[in-house]
Amino acid sequence: MALDPHRSQHLASKEIVVERHASLVSSIKNKMTDKSDFARICKVSEKFYRETEDIYFPRLVSIGPFHRGKEKLNAMEERKWRYLNMLLLRAVNADARLEKCVEVLKTMEDRARKCYGEDIHMSSDEFVEMMLVDGCFIIELFYKTCCRGIRRRGDPFFMTYEVFPQLRHDLVLLENQIPFFVLQHLFNLVPVPTQCGDCSLIELAFRFFKKMVPDDPHDLQDKYGQEIHHLLDLIHQSFIPKTHILQLQPKHGLTQINIPTATNLLKTGKRIKKTMSPSVLGLRFIKGTLRIPAITHHELMETLVRNLVAMECCCYDATKYVTSYVFFMSKLIQSNEDAKILHKKGIIDKEEEFVTLFGKICVEVEAKDFYYGNLLEKLEGFIQPNTSVRYAKKVRKYVVGCLQEL
Numbered sequence: 001m002a003l004d005p006h007r008s009q010h011l012a013s014k015e016i017v018v019e020r021h022a023s024l025v026s027s028i029k030n031k032m033t034d035k036s037d038f039a040r041i042c043k044v045s046e047k048f049y050r051e052t053e054d055i056y057f058p059r060l061v062s063i064g065p066f067h068r069g070k071e072k073l074n075a076m077e078e079r080k081w082r083y084l085n086m087l088l089l090r091a092v093n094a095d096a097r098l099e100k101c102v103e104v105l106k107t108m109e110d111r112a113r114k115c116y117g118e119d120i121h122m123s124s125d126e127f128v129e130m131m132l133v134d135g136c137f138i139i140e141l142f143y144k145t146c147c148r149g150i151r152r153r154g155d156p157f158f159m160t161y162e163v164f165p166q167l168r169h170d171l172v173l174l175e176n177q178i179p180f181f182v183l184q185h186l187f188n189l190v191p192v193p194t195q196c197g198d199c200s201l202i203e204l205a206f207r208f209f210k211k212m213v214p215d216d217p218h219d220l221q222d223k224y225g226q227e228i229h230h231l232l233d234l235i236h237q238s239f240i241p242k243t244h245i246l247q248l249q250p251k252h253g254l255t256q257i258n259i260p261t262a263t264n265l266l267k268t269g270k271r272i273k274k275t276m277s278p279s280v281l282g283l284r285f286i287k288g289t290l291r292i293p294a295i296t297h298h299e300l301m302e303t304l305v306r307n308l309v310a311m312e313c314c315c316y317d318a319t320k321y322v323t324s325y326v327f328f329m330s331k332l333i334q335s336n337e338d339a340k341i342l343h344k345k346g347i348i349d350k351e352e353e354f355v356t357l358f359g360k361i362c363v364e365v366e367a368k369d370f371y372y373g374n375l376l377e378k379l380e381g382f383i384q385p386n387t388s389v390r391y392a393k394k395v396r397k398y399v400v401g402c403l404q405e406l
Helices: 005-035 071-088 094-113 124-146 163-171 180-189 201-208 220-224 231-239 262-267 301-314 321-332 336-344 351-360 373-381 387-405
Strands: 271-275 284-286 289-293
Touching (some): 071 124, 124 180, 124 201, 180 201, 180 231, 201 231, 231 301, 231 321, 301 321, 336 351
Parallel strands (some): 271 289
Antiparallel strands (some): 284 289
């Protein structure tokens, strides 16, 4: 069979074009990756932890690279390896599962490294091993929390009531995170204990962080349709109201933020009322009434709030939802008298605790990032009608009605 020189030349030129396209695609992909906003796990700014370092640093367990190797946390490294072993040994082909986990993590290594706000000086093998051990530890911890039947006697994490809150504390810290997509891929690969049913990773996480999240945090991904960056970000997203777009900007722009105390609000004729809302951030001002969702105090509230605020300020270039809420409430509750008003209305369940909480957490937020700008505009523009004028209008309406009946 004779060789067609024109056909060979055509195929060769086609291969060159394909190669050029592949090179261009690769170049674009690299630029997209470099410019993407991946770095959602970052170190807390020094201004946050000058006097409250314990609120931002782990007490028992290090997760991720920032606190890895610290002497006081090394005691729990062996426990993390045991949890990895327990999790994988539930599979018949444990070795094959382990190989698959490592293989998948290797393919995601570059993406995972970019999730951190600074370069991670670890070898490829060390980094992947850390992701595997820490990720599987979290998954096994979630399983043990939800399924008592798989816990072993003598497990230090479940022996006393004092230890478990410290674990919850450590897993909500901004500096103590691994990417959520790493957790999700591992969760899809490791065996599921028969006692735990078919719970999703998000459901297990919300059970673990019980009392730290809203009462009804279901269908989170359907609600927002956006990527979850890590466990603290998952909790953050569960707080954001569905109607958050509607309240972003006031009509005339906000130049300064002046929020009266609860006592002063009542003195100027405005009212305060508890409102039912799926989000604790769902404050509204309607017809002279500031409507505030109820909030329940818990032992890790300061840790959670501080780390959410730090995350919004250090890692997110967007509206400061939680920061705005803390700023608003800290201005609203300035004294025991203010707290007493909100407690009487059923908005807060404890007076002293909330006075202390909002008194300790000093936050600043620029007007352009303030979530409640529209609410504040309505609050400042509302003028309480004079009672004598209202009475005169009622009398006039009554008289007009009587005349029409004649």
